[in-house]
Amino acid sequence: MTSATGTRAGAGGPEEHHEPAPAPAGLADPGTPTTLVLLRHGETALTPQKRFSGSGADPSLSAAGRQQAEAAAAMLAARGAVQAVVTSPLRRCRETAEAAAARLGTEVRVDEELREADFGAWEGLTYAEVRQRRPDELAAWLSSPTAAPSGGESLDEVARRVALSRDRLLARYAGRAVLVVSHVVPVRQLVRLALGAPPASLFRMEVAAASVSEVAYDVTGNASVRSLNDTSHLR
Numbered sequence: 379m380t381s382a383t384g385t386r387a388g389a390g391g392p393e394e395h396h397e398p399a400p401a402p403a404g405l406a407d408p409g410t411p412t413t414l415v416l417l418r419h420g421e422t423a424l425t426p427q428k429r430f431s432g433s434g435a436d437p438s439l440s441a442a443g444r445q446q447a448e449a450a451a452a453m454l455a456a457r458g459a460v461q462a463v464v465t466s467p468l469r470r471c472r473e474t475a476e477a478a479a480a481r482l483g484t485e486v487r488v489d490e491e492l493r494e495a496d497f498g499a500w501e502g503l504t505y506a507e508v509r510q511r512r513p514d515e516l517a518a519w520l521s522s523p524t525a526a527p528s529g530g531e532s533l534d535e536v537a538r539r540v541a542l543s544r545d546r547l548l549a550r551y552a553g554r555a556v557l558v559v560s561h562v563v564p565v566r567q568l569v570r571l572a573l574g575a576p577p578a579s580l581f582r583m584e585v586a587a588a589s590v591s592e593v594a595y596d597v598t599g600n601a602s603v604r605s606l607n608d609t610s611h612l613r
Contacts, residue, residue, distance in 0.1 A: 410553040411553070411594040411597075412552050412555075412556075414558050414568065414593045415557045416568060416591040416593065417478070417589075417590050418559075418560065418565055418586065418587060418588060419466075419468075419470040419559060420439045420442070420445075420474050420587055421440050421587040422437040423437060425443070429503060430501055430508070431502070432495050432497035432500075432530070432531075433468065433494045433495065433496045434497065434530075436469050438470060439469075443470070443473075443587065444473070444477075446474075447478070448477050449588065450474070450477070450478065451477040451478040451482075452611070453590075453611035454478055454481065454482065460556065460557045461551070461555055462554065462555075462556040464486075464492070464547065465488055465492065466488075466492040466493045467488050468561070471560060472486070475557070482557075489546070489547075491539040491540060491542055492559075492560040493560075493564075495530070495531050495533070495536045497530045499529050500515075500530065512528065515528060519532075519533075520581070536567055537571065540564045540567045540568060541567075541571060544571070552597075566585055568593060569583060569591055569593065573601075573603055585607055590605065590608045590611070591605055592604040
């Protein structure tokens with residue numbers, strides 16, 4: 379695995395927008411888009427229970443999650459288009475990314491900005507438990523991207539760091555397809571930013587465990603969402 383800086387280590391803001399850096403001249407076919415293949419990690423023990431599991435928790439994949447990761451890896455290898463793998467530093471994503479990289483014959487790079495939102499005091503709780511114990515916090519979070527769980531991170535803050543990660547990916551992998559293994563909130567933010575949609579759209583997207591979504595960027599930075607929440611490889 380390698381870090382985002384390339385060191386070898388082994389095997390939403392409302393309208394925040396960062397213009398993608400231009401591709402270096404002569405390094406990519408100017409007609410070839412840069413494609414971000416967004417893969418949510420496979421299930422952990424917390425996933426079926428629908429508990430908040432953010433950057434403050436670091437569970438491994440469950441047996442079901444490992445099967446999902448292998449199914450996604452097999453599908454991506456069959457497609458044959460992905461040329462690089464970048465992942466959140468959290469274990470559930472690294473394990474999912476490693477399964478894909480093994481099939482694709484490439485190494486894994488880690489990008490800290492792709493980590494899940496920090497849910498603070500909500501970590502490990504279900505939505506119903508948060509609604510019961512911290513109703514005011516939940517209402518504020520649902521109505522404003524600047525509100526955050528106690529001790530946690532706002533959706534606005536997540537959007538800013540995810541946009542920075544996106545810009546680095548577009549510059550580094552210009553004209554190529556890169557697998558981005560991340561979590562619910564970062565994947566939703568990447569799709570939202572590509573669409574230019576308002577923050578409220580985050581709560582209207584389904585991003586299932588081991589699902590694949592895809593966003594392509596042309597050389598001018600214009601985005602096209604090609605798919606969302608594809609789970610056909612899991613059937």
